[in-house]
Amino acid sequence: xxxxxxxxxxxxxxxxxxxxxxxxxxxxxxxxxxxxxxxxxxxxxxxxxxxxxxxxxxxxxxxxxxxxxxxxxxxxxxxxxxxxxxxxxxxxxxxxxxxxxxxxxxxxxxxxxxxxxxxxx
Numbered sequence: 017x018x019x020x021x022x023x024x025x026x027x028x029x030x031x032x033x034x035x036x037x038x039x040x041x042x043x044x045x046x047x048x049x050x051x052x053x054x055x056x057x058x059x060x061x062x063x064x065x066x067x068x069x070x071x072x073x074x075x076x077x078x079x080x081x082x083x084x085x086x087x088x089x090x091x092x093x094x095x096x097x098x099x100x101x102x103x104x105x106x107x108x109x110x111x112x113x114x115x116x117x118x119x120x121x122x123x124x125x126x127x128x129x130x131x132x133x134x135x136x137x
Contacts, residue, residue: 063129068120075118080131081110088124093117 094116
């Protein structure tokens with residue numbers, strides 16, 4: 017892979033620049049979510065950082081996602097399957113079409129990569 021295809025997000029920059037706080041797309045309460053992301057031309061994945069205040073909301077991401085929690089604690093309950101409890105320092109992989117409900121227990125931050133984003137557009 018050529019050096020020009022490498023995208024770096026420094027820890028100190030993860031949540032410093034981008035969109036202002038906005039509600040998650042399908043809240044079931046009062047969470048506020050922030051997303052900072054980047055993608056490279058010609059690459060169908062997107063990576064970045066996500067931050068959310070406590071609350072409950074419906075996950076609607078159709079693409080596969082890998083994430084690593086930097087801070088906080090949350091429970092994801094898939095539409096089919098058992099609840100998954102995630103804490104700071106833990107990672108998770110969500111296959112495509114993993115829908116369900118997030119319950120953000122404490123202010124949380126994660127870094128993520130969403131795969132094949134353009135494939136489902």
